[in-house]
Amino acid sequence: MIELQGVRKVYGRSVAVDRIDLTIGxxxxxxxxxxxxxxxxxxxxxxxxxxxxxxxxxxxxxIDVREDPAGARRKLGYVPEExxxxxxxxxxxxxxxxxxxxxxxxxxxALEMTGLGxxxxxxxxxxxxxxxxxxALAAAVVSRPPVIVLDEALNGLDPPSAxxxxxxxxxxxxxxxxxxxxxxxxxxxxxxxxxVVMLAHGRVVADEQTADLGAEGLERMFLQRIAETAAG
Amino acid sequence: xxxxxxxxxxxxxxxxxxxxxxxxxRLARAAPLVGAVxxxxxxxxxxxxxxxxxxxxWAAGFTGLVARIGxxxxxxxALTTYDALVRGPDRGVLDIHPLLPGPWLAARVEGLxxxxxxxxxxxxxxxxxxxxxxxxxxLGAIVLLGAWVAGLGAGLGVNLAAPGLAxxxxxAGLFDAIRxxxxxxxxxxxxxxxxxxxxxxxxxVAAAWGAGRxxxxxxxxxLGLAAPFVVGALGVVLAVRSAxxxxxxxxxxxxxxxxxxxxxxxxxxRAVYLEWSVRLAPAPLRLALRKELRHLWRSHRxxxxxxxxLALLAGIAGWSSASDGIGRFAQVGATALAAFxxxxxxxxxxxxxxxxxxxxxRGRIPARALAVFSAMQVVVAVGTATLLVxxxxxxxxxxxxxxxxxxxxxxxxAWAGDALRARGGLVYLPAALLxxxxxxxx
Numbered sequence: 001m002i003e004l005q006g007v008r009k010v011y012g013r014s015v016a017v018d019r020i021d022l023t024i025g026x027x028x029x030x031x032x033x034x035x036x037x038x039x040x041x042x043x044x045x046x047x048x049x050x051x052x053x054x055x056x057x058x059x060x061x062x063i064d065v066r067e068d069p070a071g072a073r074r075k076l077g078y079v080p081e082e083x084x085x086x087x088x089x090x091x092x093x094x095x096x097x098x099x100x101x102x103x104x105x106x107x108x109x110a111l112e113m114t115g116l117g118x119x120x121x122x123x124x125x126x127x128x129x130x131x132x133x134x135x136a137l138a139a140a141v142v143s144r145p146p147v148i149v150l151d152e153a154l155n156g157l158d159p160p161s162a163x164x165x166x167x168x169x170x171x172x173x174x175x176x177x178x179x180x181x182x183x184x185x186x187x188x189x190x191x192x193x194x195x196v197v198m199l200a201h202g203r204v205v206a207d208e209q210t211a212d213l214g215a216e217g218l219e220r221m222f223l224q225r226i227a228e229t230a231a232g
Numbered sequence: 233x234x235x236x237x238x239x240x241x242x243x244x245x246x247x248x249x250x251x252x253x254x255x256x257x258r259l260a261r262a263a264p265l266v267g268a269v270x271x272x273x274x275x276x277x278x279x280x281x282x283x284x285x286x287x288x289x290w291a292a293g294f295t296g297l298v299a300r301i302g303x304x305x306x307x308x309x310a311l312t313t314y315d316a317l318v319r320g321p322d323r324g325v326l327d328i329h330p331l332l333p334g335p336w337l338a339a340r341v342e343g344l345x346x347x348x349x350x351x352x353x354x355x356x357x358x359x360x361x362x363x364x365x366x367x368x369x370x371l372g373a374i375v376l377l378g379a380w381v382a383g384l385g386a387g388l389g390v391n392l393a394a395p396g397l398a399x400x401x402x403x404a405g406l407f408d409a410i411r412x413x414x415x416x417x418x419x420x421x422x423x424x425x426x427x428x429x430x431x432x433x434x435x436x437v438a439a440a441w442g443a444g445r446x447x448x449x450x451x452x453x454x455l456g457l458a459a460p461f462v463v464g465a466l467g468v469v470l471a472v473r474s475a476x477x478x479x480x481x482x483x484x485x486x487x488x489x490x491x492x493x494x495x496x497x498x499x500x501x502r503a504v505y506l507e508w509s510v511r512l513a514p515a516p517l518r519l520a521l522r523k524e525l526r527h528l529w530r531s532h533r534x535x536x537x538x539x540x541x542l543a544l545l546a547g548i549a550g551w552s553s554a555s556d557g558i559g560r561f562a563q564v565g566a567t568a569l570a571a572f573x574x575x576x577x578x579x580x581x582x583x584x585x586x587x588x589x590x591x592x593x594r595g596r597i598p599a600r601a602l603a604v605f606s607a608m609q610v611v612v613a614v615g616t617a618t619l620l621v622x623x624x625x626x627x628x629x630x631x632x633x634x635x636x637x638x639x640x641x642x643x644x645x646a647w648a649g650d651a652l653r654a655r656g657g658l659v660y661l662p663a664a665l666l667x668x669x670x671x672x673x674x
Contacts, residue, residue: 011493089241097241
């Protein structure tokens with residue numbers, strides 16, 4: 001479960017996130033969308049404990065990230081936009097490290113989910129950008145954390161891998177995990193997420209079930225809300 | 233071995249890197265030792281000056297010598313420990329996962345000891361002139377070991393404890409007084425390297441003083457000699473107690489980086505070494521010079537860092553009042569310039585063949601020569617400055633000669649690289665040898 005209550009993040013005079021209230025329950029997959037600079041990455045970094053809110057409370061799996069950052073991290077699998085990995089380990093060795101620090105996990109299942117199995121014993125430095133992203137994804141889900149946060153994590157994946165990852169995320173949700181997926185690709189959100197949250201200028205400007213968006217879909221809603229925000 | 237996952241990951245990475253890198257990088261790691269031997273040879277005059285006189289003067293000179301070497305060792309340990317613990321490449325990888333504080337700290341300490349132990353050997357080379365006096369050599373070795381231990385221990389303890397100390401109400405007043413616009417935890421991290429440096433430095437000076445007293449037969453000196461080991465041990469204890477706090481360090485550093493990102497001009501973020509000099513260049517050359525400086529820094533950074541090492545060598549060569557000191561400095565300085573000048577050829581060799589067609593830049597050759605000449609200045613400046621201190625105004629003659637040599641070498645290299653690309657070396661190397669003989673030795 002993810003909870004943001006009255007969360008505000010200010011850098012100097014600039015307000016990156018402006019009093020957001022958002023709750024995402026167990027078993028939900030939510031797409032987080034917004035234009036560049038809308039505050040998406042700031043929200044994700046606060047969930048991952050890489051930034052602290054200026055005001056408000058951020059909870060991951062029921063744990064306050066400010067009060068107990070280590071505990072919150074145990075509940076969270078996070079794929080940053082530009083994942084950092086150890087280039088001189090193989091994907092399997094890297095996952096062994098992650099499993100050891102997280103206290104357990106299924107490496108073969110994570111490799112299977114991301115389609116990395118055949119390349120798992122090659123050094124990460126030899127990987128393409130897409131394979132690096134798959135490794136980061138595998139590391140985020142290997143120990144089956146209750147909350148999974150993905151920042152543009154499906155970018156750069158070939159279509160079969162992307163399809164496999166989407167199916168696996170759906171399965172994780174069905175098993176009770178909370179998934180927050182930030183992306184610029186609206187089609188991805190429309191297809192895999194049950195709910196979509198849109199940010200603009202640090203505020204939530206839309207929070208809808210994707211099933212309610214109708215035939216005109218997410219793109220129209222996105223453009224309409226952007227225009228409304230710019231006008232108002 | 234198998235129970236500590238961080239240690240296992242480190243070991244696997246080290247083995248993989250060793251397999252892929254081959255023998256050359258391993259040989260390159262011996263460069264500091266070779267450099268130290270060269271520096272000791274070149275700076276013979278320094279040692280004889282410090283160690284001249286009767287037993288009391290000798291002990292004072294010895295104290296000064298081991299204090300200086302120990303301070304460098306301790307400072308290197310204290311400062312690089314901050315990098316390894318707080319700002320190292322591990323941070324991005326491990327920050328998003330839970331932290332096992334004990335195993336993490338043990339693996340980091342083991343890595344630091346393994347990587348930094350050769351520095352102790354390098355430092356010990358500087359004690360070679362004292363070797364005939366075995367007691368002094370032994371005491372000097374203990375001081376250097378102490379400086380190494382104090383630097384490591386203070387670096388570990390202070391850097392790991394800093395964010396936690398900043399949250400203590402009793403210290404709130406102190407942090408508020410020094411933090412400026414930064415939150416307390418950020419201020420603590422910003423000041424931590426300085427505190428570690430001060431602690432290791434103070435302990436090292438105490439140890440050097442103690443070694444001097446012991447040489448004169450005063451047993452009180454043993455207390456001073458023990459100081460850095462006490463600092464090191466306390467630092468390790470503090471580090472063990474503070475390691476769990478590292479789980480929250482990512483947020484503190486994230487805040488610092490976010491604040492910088494707000495304050496920084498995007499163009500400043502792209503600026504490279506020596507780029508400030510562009511505004512001093514003639515207007516028609518500025519665009520090309522900026523491109524050459526960025527190319528030099530981004531594609532040939534190893535050459536730039538090597539120039540700093542060459543500057544250190546030139547500085548050591550210049551630090552002599554011996555009668556042949558000027559000639560020796562001229563030789564070393566000219567050799568360094570001739571060697572570094574080759575990067576001008578490399579800059580041209582790396583240009584793609586289509587560059588002239590799609591991105592014609594006016595003044596490319598003079599701009600490249602100017603970029604190489606600018607990077608050479610660190611060698612000339614450091615060497616001349618030390619020579620000026622030791623030999624007085626006679627340094628100006630050598631300075632003028634080296635500057636002339638630098639201009640000529642940079643121009644030849646820029647032209648050869650542009651006209652002949654990779655084969656430019658066939659012109660540059662014989663030309664540099666000739667110019668070196670004329671400018672540096674004759």
